[in-house]
Amino acid sequence: MTRRATLLLTTLFLTLGLAAPAGATGYRYWSFWTLDSGHWTYATQGPSTARPADGDxxxxxxxxxxxxGDAAKPRGATSFAAICARTPAVRGEKRIALLIDFGTAKDAPSAEQPPARRTACARVPSDATTADALAAVAKPLxxxxxxxxxxxxxxxxKGCGEQVSSAEDKHTGGGGSGPSAGLWVGAGAVALLGAAAAWQARRRRHA
Structure with a gap:
Protein backbone atom coordinates (compact mmCIF):
# COMPACT_ATOMS: atom_id res chain seq x y z
CA MET A 1 0.00 0.00 0.00
CA THR A 2 2.90 2.35 0.78
CA ARG A 3 4.34 1.79 -2.69
CA ARG A 4 0.93 2.47 -4.23
CA ALA A 5 0.52 5.67 -2.23
CA THR A 6 3.99 6.84 -3.25
CA LEU A 7 3.17 6.17 -6.90
CA LEU A 8 -0.09 8.09 -6.63
CA LEU A 9 1.68 10.97 -4.90
CA THR A 10 4.29 11.19 -7.65
CA THR A 11 1.62 11.04 -10.34
CA LEU A 12 -0.35 13.83 -8.68
CA PHE A 13 2.72 16.06 -8.51
CA LEU A 14 3.41 15.47 -12.20
CA THR A 15 -0.22 16.13 -13.10
CA LEU A 16 -0.27 19.40 -11.21
CA GLY A 17 2.94 20.49 -12.89
CA LEU A 18 1.68 19.66 -16.36
CA ALA A 19 -1.70 21.28 -15.73
CA ALA A 20 -0.17 24.65 -14.85
CA PRO A 21 -1.02 26.97 -17.75
CA ALA A 22 1.98 28.37 -19.58
CA GLY A 23 0.53 31.58 -21.00
CA ALA A 24 1.90 32.59 -24.37
CA THR A 25 3.73 35.90 -24.32
CA GLY A 26 2.86 38.74 -26.66
CA TYR A 27 3.67 42.43 -26.85
CA ARG A 28 1.35 45.41 -26.56
CA TYR A 29 2.32 47.90 -29.25
CA TRP A 30 1.38 49.97 -32.30
CA SER A 31 1.86 48.07 -35.57
CA PHE A 32 2.38 49.91 -38.85
CA TRP A 33 0.66 48.96 -42.14
CA THR A 34 0.43 49.99 -45.80
CA LEU A 35 -2.69 49.56 -47.93
CA ASP A 36 -1.73 47.77 -51.15
CA SER A 37 -4.44 47.00 -53.74
CA GLY A 38 -7.08 47.08 -51.04
CA HIS A 39 -5.18 44.81 -48.62
CA TRP A 40 -3.23 45.75 -45.50
CA THR A 41 0.44 44.74 -45.62
CA TYR A 42 2.77 44.89 -42.62
CA ALA A 43 5.22 47.73 -43.26
CA THR A 44 8.84 46.78 -43.94
CA GLN A 45 10.14 50.07 -42.51
CA GLY A 46 9.36 52.04 -39.41
CA PRO A 47 7.28 55.24 -39.63
CA SER A 48 10.36 57.39 -38.98
CA THR A 49 12.12 56.11 -42.12
CA ALA A 50 9.24 55.31 -44.49
CA ARG A 51 8.59 58.07 -47.04
CA PRO A 52 5.18 57.47 -48.61
CA ALA A 53 4.17 58.99 -51.93
CA ASP A 54 1.24 61.27 -52.57
CA GLY A 55 -1.91 59.14 -52.58
CA ASP A 56 -0.62 56.41 -50.27
CA GLY A 69 2.74 37.41 -38.50
CA ASP A 70 0.32 37.51 -35.58
CA ALA A 71 -0.32 41.28 -35.57
CA ALA A 72 -3.90 42.53 -35.87
CA LYS A 73 -4.60 44.64 -38.96
CA PRO A 74 -6.40 47.99 -38.94
CA ARG A 75 -10.14 47.38 -39.08
CA GLY A 76 -12.57 48.68 -41.66
CA ALA A 77 -12.46 49.31 -45.40
CA THR A 78 -10.99 52.60 -46.54
CA SER A 79 -9.34 54.33 -49.49
CA PHE A 80 -7.35 57.44 -50.31
CA ALA A 81 -10.37 59.00 -52.01
CA ALA A 82 -12.57 58.42 -48.98
CA ILE A 83 -10.07 59.95 -46.53
CA CYS A 84 -8.57 62.80 -48.56
CA ALA A 85 -11.52 63.86 -50.70
CA ARG A 86 -11.72 67.25 -48.96
CA THR A 87 -7.99 67.94 -48.86
CA PRO A 88 -6.85 69.60 -52.11
CA ALA A 89 -3.43 68.93 -53.59
CA VAL A 90 -0.77 71.64 -53.21
CA ARG A 91 2.44 71.93 -55.23
CA GLY A 92 5.50 70.85 -53.26
CA GLU A 93 3.41 68.86 -50.79
CA LYS A 94 1.86 65.40 -50.68
CA ARG A 95 -1.25 63.94 -49.11
CA ILE A 96 -1.07 60.79 -47.00
CA ALA A 97 -4.27 59.04 -45.91
CA LEU A 98 -4.01 57.61 -42.41
CA LEU A 99 -6.23 55.13 -40.58
CA ILE A 100 -5.61 54.98 -36.83
CA ASP A 101 -7.17 52.00 -35.05
CA PHE A 102 -6.80 52.21 -31.26
CA GLY A 103 -7.75 48.56 -30.85
CA THR A 104 -10.15 46.87 -28.46
CA ALA A 105 -10.75 46.99 -24.72
CA LYS A 106 -9.26 43.49 -24.51
CA ASP A 107 -5.89 44.79 -25.70
CA ALA A 108 -6.00 48.04 -23.72
CA PRO A 109 -3.68 48.60 -20.75
CA SER A 110 -5.30 48.38 -17.34
CA ALA A 111 -7.64 51.30 -16.51
CA GLU A 112 -7.52 52.68 -20.08
CA GLN A 113 -10.26 52.79 -22.69
CA PRO A 114 -9.30 52.85 -26.39
CA PRO A 115 -10.58 55.86 -28.37
CA ALA A 116 -12.71 55.32 -31.45
CA ARG A 117 -11.03 54.43 -34.72
CA ARG A 118 -10.30 57.50 -36.83
CA THR A 119 -9.02 58.55 -40.24
CA ALA A 120 -7.14 61.68 -41.25
CA CYS A 121 -5.56 63.19 -44.35
CA ALA A 122 -2.11 64.62 -43.67
CA ARG A 123 -0.76 67.19 -46.13
CA VAL A 124 2.97 67.40 -45.58
CA PRO A 125 6.17 68.39 -47.47
CA SER A 126 7.06 66.06 -50.34
CA ASP A 127 10.06 64.61 -48.47
CA ALA A 128 8.15 63.94 -45.23
CA THR A 129 8.13 60.57 -43.49
CA THR A 130 5.11 58.70 -42.20
CA ALA A 131 6.05 59.88 -38.72
CA ASP A 132 5.86 63.48 -39.96
CA ALA A 133 2.42 62.83 -41.44
CA LEU A 134 1.25 61.21 -38.21
CA ALA A 135 2.55 64.13 -36.14
CA ALA A 136 0.60 66.53 -38.35
CA VAL A 137 -2.78 64.97 -37.52
CA ALA A 138 -2.51 62.85 -34.35
CA LYS A 139 -0.50 64.61 -31.65
CA PRO A 140 0.71 64.01 -29.04
CA LEU A 141 2.99 61.18 -30.11
CA LYS A 158 2.05 54.84 -20.46
CA GLY A 159 3.90 51.69 -21.43
CA CYS A 160 5.72 50.85 -24.62
CA GLY A 161 5.93 47.42 -26.23
CA GLU A 162 5.67 45.65 -22.87
CA GLN A 163 5.30 41.89 -22.63
CA VAL A 164 1.81 40.59 -21.91
CA SER A 165 0.99 37.02 -20.93
CA SER A 166 -2.18 35.47 -22.33
CA ALA A 167 -2.99 34.42 -18.76
CA GLU A 168 -2.64 37.96 -17.42
CA ASP A 169 -5.77 39.44 -15.86
CA LYS A 170 -5.58 42.91 -17.38
CA HIS A 171 -8.89 44.29 -16.17
CA THR A 172 -9.35 43.23 -12.56
CA GLY A 173 -6.67 45.30 -10.90
CA GLY A 174 -4.24 42.42 -10.62
CA GLY A 175 -6.63 40.08 -8.85
CA GLY A 176 -4.88 37.11 -10.42
CA SER A 177 -1.57 37.66 -8.64
CA GLY A 178 -2.26 35.24 -5.77
CA PRO A 179 -2.27 31.44 -5.87
CA SER A 180 -5.14 29.99 -7.88
CA ALA A 181 -7.92 27.91 -6.38
CA GLY A 182 -6.64 24.92 -8.33
CA LEU A 183 -3.26 25.25 -6.65
CA TRP A 184 -4.82 25.20 -3.17
CA VAL A 185 -7.00 22.20 -4.06
CA GLY A 186 -4.00 20.36 -5.45
CA ALA A 187 -1.92 21.14 -2.38
CA GLY A 188 -4.71 19.84 -0.14
CA ALA A 189 -4.95 16.63 -2.15
CA VAL A 190 -1.19 16.12 -1.92
CA ALA A 191 -1.29 16.64 1.86
CA LEU A 192 -4.15 14.15 2.30
CA LEU A 193 -2.46 11.57 0.12
CA GLY A 194 0.79 11.97 2.02
CA ALA A 195 -1.00 11.53 5.34
CA ALA A 196 -2.71 8.38 4.06
CA ALA A 197 0.62 6.92 2.97
CA ALA A 198 2.17 7.62 6.38
CA TRP A 199 -0.79 6.03 8.18
CA GLN A 200 -0.53 2.91 6.05
CA ALA A 201 3.20 2.67 6.78
CA ARG A 202 2.63 2.90 10.55
CA ARG A 203 -0.13 0.30 10.33
CA ARG A 204 2.17 -2.17 8.56
CA ARG A 205 4.92 -1.68 11.16
CA HIS A 206 2.55 -2.42 14.06
CA ALA A 207 0.69 -5.27 12.38
Missing part, protein backbone atom coordinates in the same frame (compact mmCIF):
# COMPACT_ATOMS: atom_id res chain seq x y z
CA UNK A 57 -2.78 54.96 -47.49
CA UNK A 58 -1.12 53.86 -44.26
CA UNK A 59 -2.55 52.46 -41.06
CA UNK A 60 -1.70 51.94 -37.41
CA UNK A 61 -3.24 49.35 -35.09
CA UNK A 62 -2.79 49.03 -31.33
CA UNK A 63 -3.02 45.43 -30.11
CA UNK A 64 -1.33 42.58 -28.29
CA UNK A 65 0.47 40.20 -30.64
CA UNK A 66 3.46 37.87 -30.65
CA UNK A 67 5.09 39.09 -33.88
CA UNK A 68 4.36 40.63 -37.29
CA UNK A 142 5.29 59.40 -27.69
CA UNK A 143 8.48 57.49 -28.51
CA UNK A 144 10.93 55.53 -26.37
CA UNK A 145 14.70 56.02 -26.35
CA UNK A 146 15.02 53.57 -29.28
CA UNK A 147 12.57 55.57 -31.42
CA UNK A 148 9.83 52.96 -30.98
CA UNK A 149 6.39 54.51 -31.39
CA UNK A 150 4.67 54.16 -28.01
CA UNK A 151 1.56 56.35 -28.21
CA UNK A 152 -0.59 58.05 -30.85
CA UNK A 153 -2.86 60.93 -29.82
CA UNK A 154 -1.74 60.26 -26.26
CA UNK A 155 -2.87 56.62 -26.27
CA UNK A 156 -1.85 54.69 -24.32
CA UNK A 157 -0.87 57.03 -21.51
Missing amino acids: VQGFRFSVSEDS RYDTNALLCAIAGYPA
Whole structure:
Protein backbone atom coordinates (compact mmCIF):
# COMPACT_ATOMS: atom_id res chain seq x y z
CA MET A 1 0.00 0.00 0.00
CA THR A 2 2.90 2.35 0.78
CA ARG A 3 4.34 1.79 -2.69
CA ARG A 4 0.93 2.47 -4.23
CA ALA A 5 0.52 5.67 -2.23
CA THR A 6 3.99 6.84 -3.25
CA LEU A 7 3.17 6.17 -6.90
CA LEU A 8 -0.09 8.09 -6.63
CA LEU A 9 1.68 10.97 -4.90
CA THR A 10 4.29 11.19 -7.65
CA THR A 11 1.62 11.04 -10.34
CA LEU A 12 -0.35 13.83 -8.68
CA PHE A 13 2.72 16.06 -8.51
CA LEU A 14 3.41 15.47 -12.20
CA THR A 15 -0.22 16.13 -13.10
CA LEU A 16 -0.27 19.40 -11.21
CA GLY A 17 2.94 20.49 -12.89
CA LEU A 18 1.68 19.66 -16.36
CA ALA A 19 -1.70 21.28 -15.73
CA ALA A 20 -0.17 24.65 -14.85
CA PRO A 21 -1.02 26.97 -17.75
CA ALA A 22 1.98 28.37 -19.58
CA GLY A 23 0.53 31.58 -21.00
CA ALA A 24 1.90 32.59 -24.37
CA THR A 25 3.73 35.90 -24.32
CA GLY A 26 2.86 38.74 -26.66
CA TYR A 27 3.67 42.43 -26.85
CA ARG A 28 1.35 45.41 -26.56
CA TYR A 29 2.32 47.90 -29.25
CA TRP A 30 1.38 49.97 -32.30
CA SER A 31 1.86 48.07 -35.57
CA PHE A 32 2.38 49.91 -38.85
CA TRP A 33 0.66 48.96 -42.14
CA THR A 34 0.43 49.99 -45.80
CA LEU A 35 -2.69 49.56 -47.93
CA ASP A 36 -1.73 47.77 -51.15
CA SER A 37 -4.44 47.00 -53.74
CA GLY A 38 -7.08 47.08 -51.04
CA HIS A 39 -5.18 44.81 -48.62
CA TRP A 40 -3.23 45.75 -45.50
CA THR A 41 0.44 44.74 -45.62
CA TYR A 42 2.77 44.89 -42.62
CA ALA A 43 5.22 47.73 -43.26
CA THR A 44 8.84 46.78 -43.94
CA GLN A 45 10.14 50.07 -42.51
CA GLY A 46 9.36 52.04 -39.41
CA PRO A 47 7.28 55.24 -39.63
CA SER A 48 10.36 57.39 -38.98
CA THR A 49 12.12 56.11 -42.12
CA ALA A 50 9.24 55.31 -44.49
CA ARG A 51 8.59 58.07 -47.04
CA PRO A 52 5.18 57.47 -48.61
CA ALA A 53 4.17 58.99 -51.93
CA ASP A 54 1.24 61.27 -52.57
CA GLY A 55 -1.91 59.14 -52.58
CA ASP A 56 -0.62 56.41 -50.27
CA VAL A 57 -2.78 54.96 -47.49
CA GLN A 58 -1.12 53.86 -44.26
CA GLY A 59 -2.55 52.46 -41.06
CA PHE A 60 -1.70 51.94 -37.41
CA ARG A 61 -3.24 49.35 -35.09
CA PHE A 62 -2.79 49.03 -31.33
CA SER A 63 -3.02 45.43 -30.11
CA VAL A 64 -1.33 42.58 -28.29
CA SER A 65 0.47 40.20 -30.64
CA GLU A 66 3.46 37.87 -30.65
CA ASP A 67 5.09 39.09 -33.88
CA SER A 68 4.36 40.63 -37.29
CA GLY A 69 2.74 37.41 -38.50
CA ASP A 70 0.32 37.51 -35.58
CA ALA A 71 -0.32 41.28 -35.57
CA ALA A 72 -3.90 42.53 -35.87
CA LYS A 73 -4.60 44.64 -38.96
CA PRO A 74 -6.40 47.99 -38.94
CA ARG A 75 -10.14 47.38 -39.08
CA GLY A 76 -12.57 48.68 -41.66
CA ALA A 77 -12.46 49.31 -45.40
CA THR A 78 -10.99 52.60 -46.54
CA SER A 79 -9.34 54.33 -49.49
CA PHE A 80 -7.35 57.44 -50.31
CA ALA A 81 -10.37 59.00 -52.01
CA ALA A 82 -12.57 58.42 -48.98
CA ILE A 83 -10.07 59.95 -46.53
CA CYS A 84 -8.57 62.80 -48.56
CA ALA A 85 -11.52 63.86 -50.70
CA ARG A 86 -11.72 67.25 -48.96
CA THR A 87 -7.99 67.94 -48.86
CA PRO A 88 -6.85 69.60 -52.11
CA ALA A 89 -3.43 68.93 -53.59
CA VAL A 90 -0.77 71.64 -53.21
CA ARG A 91 2.44 71.93 -55.23
CA GLY A 92 5.50 70.85 -53.26
CA GLU A 93 3.41 68.86 -50.79
CA LYS A 94 1.86 65.40 -50.68
CA ARG A 95 -1.25 63.94 -49.11
CA ILE A 96 -1.07 60.79 -47.00
CA ALA A 97 -4.27 59.04 -45.91
CA LEU A 98 -4.01 57.61 -42.41
CA LEU A 99 -6.23 55.13 -40.58
CA ILE A 100 -5.61 54.98 -36.83
CA ASP A 101 -7.17 52.00 -35.05
CA PHE A 102 -6.80 52.21 -31.26
CA GLY A 103 -7.75 48.56 -30.85
CA THR A 104 -10.15 46.87 -28.46
CA ALA A 105 -10.75 46.99 -24.72
CA LYS A 106 -9.26 43.49 -24.51
CA ASP A 107 -5.89 44.79 -25.70
CA ALA A 108 -6.00 48.04 -23.72
CA PRO A 109 -3.68 48.60 -20.75
CA SER A 110 -5.30 48.38 -17.34
CA ALA A 111 -7.64 51.30 -16.51
CA GLU A 112 -7.52 52.68 -20.08
CA GLN A 113 -10.26 52.79 -22.69
CA PRO A 114 -9.30 52.85 -26.39
CA PRO A 115 -10.58 55.86 -28.37
CA ALA A 116 -12.71 55.32 -31.45
CA ARG A 117 -11.03 54.43 -34.72
CA ARG A 118 -10.30 57.50 -36.83
CA THR A 119 -9.02 58.55 -40.24
CA ALA A 120 -7.14 61.68 -41.25
CA CYS A 121 -5.56 63.19 -44.35
CA ALA A 122 -2.11 64.62 -43.67
CA ARG A 123 -0.76 67.19 -46.13
CA VAL A 124 2.97 67.40 -45.58
CA PRO A 125 6.17 68.39 -47.47
CA SER A 126 7.06 66.06 -50.34
CA ASP A 127 10.06 64.61 -48.47
CA ALA A 128 8.15 63.94 -45.23
CA THR A 129 8.13 60.57 -43.49
CA THR A 130 5.11 58.70 -42.20
CA ALA A 131 6.05 59.88 -38.72
CA ASP A 132 5.86 63.48 -39.96
CA ALA A 133 2.42 62.83 -41.44
CA LEU A 134 1.25 61.21 -38.21
CA ALA A 135 2.55 64.13 -36.14
CA ALA A 136 0.60 66.53 -38.35
CA VAL A 137 -2.78 64.97 -37.52
CA ALA A 138 -2.51 62.85 -34.35
CA LYS A 139 -0.50 64.61 -31.65
CA PRO A 140 0.71 64.01 -29.04
CA LEU A 141 2.99 61.18 -30.11
CA ARG A 142 5.29 59.40 -27.69
CA TYR A 143 8.48 57.49 -28.51
CA ASP A 144 10.93 55.53 -26.37
CA THR A 145 14.70 56.02 -26.35
CA ASN A 146 15.02 53.57 -29.28
CA ALA A 147 12.57 55.57 -31.42
CA LEU A 148 9.83 52.96 -30.98
CA LEU A 149 6.39 54.51 -31.39
CA CYS A 150 4.67 54.16 -28.01
CA ALA A 151 1.56 56.35 -28.21
CA ILE A 152 -0.59 58.05 -30.85
CA ALA A 153 -2.86 60.93 -29.82
CA GLY A 154 -1.74 60.26 -26.26
CA TYR A 155 -2.87 56.62 -26.27
CA PRO A 156 -1.85 54.69 -24.32
CA ALA A 157 -0.87 57.03 -21.51
CA LYS A 158 2.05 54.84 -20.46
CA GLY A 159 3.90 51.69 -21.43
CA CYS A 160 5.72 50.85 -24.62
CA GLY A 161 5.93 47.42 -26.23
CA GLU A 162 5.67 45.65 -22.87
CA GLN A 163 5.30 41.89 -22.63
CA VAL A 164 1.81 40.59 -21.91
CA SER A 165 0.99 37.02 -20.93
CA SER A 166 -2.18 35.47 -22.33
CA ALA A 167 -2.99 34.42 -18.76
CA GLU A 168 -2.64 37.96 -17.42
CA ASP A 169 -5.77 39.44 -15.86
CA LYS A 170 -5.58 42.91 -17.38
CA HIS A 171 -8.89 44.29 -16.17
CA THR A 172 -9.35 43.23 -12.56
CA GLY A 173 -6.67 45.30 -10.90
CA GLY A 174 -4.24 42.42 -10.62
CA GLY A 175 -6.63 40.08 -8.85
CA GLY A 176 -4.88 37.11 -10.42
CA SER A 177 -1.57 37.66 -8.64
CA GLY A 178 -2.26 35.24 -5.77
CA PRO A 179 -2.27 31.44 -5.87
CA SER A 180 -5.14 29.99 -7.88
CA ALA A 181 -7.92 27.91 -6.38
CA GLY A 182 -6.64 24.92 -8.33
CA LEU A 183 -3.26 25.25 -6.65
CA TRP A 184 -4.82 25.20 -3.17
CA VAL A 185 -7.00 22.20 -4.06
CA GLY A 186 -4.00 20.36 -5.45
CA ALA A 187 -1.92 21.14 -2.38
CA GLY A 188 -4.71 19.84 -0.14
CA ALA A 189 -4.95 16.63 -2.15
CA VAL A 190 -1.19 16.12 -1.92
CA ALA A 191 -1.29 16.64 1.86
CA LEU A 192 -4.15 14.15 2.30
CA LEU A 193 -2.46 11.57 0.12
CA GLY A 194 0.79 11.97 2.02
CA ALA A 195 -1.00 11.53 5.34
CA ALA A 196 -2.71 8.38 4.06
CA ALA A 197 0.62 6.92 2.97
CA ALA A 198 2.17 7.62 6.38
CA TRP A 199 -0.79 6.03 8.18
CA GLN A 200 -0.53 2.91 6.05
CA ALA A 201 3.20 2.67 6.78
CA ARG A 202 2.63 2.90 10.55
CA ARG A 203 -0.13 0.30 10.33
CA ARG A 204 2.17 -2.17 8.56
CA ARG A 205 4.92 -1.68 11.16
CA HIS A 206 2.55 -2.42 14.06
CA ALA A 207 0.69 -5.27 12.38
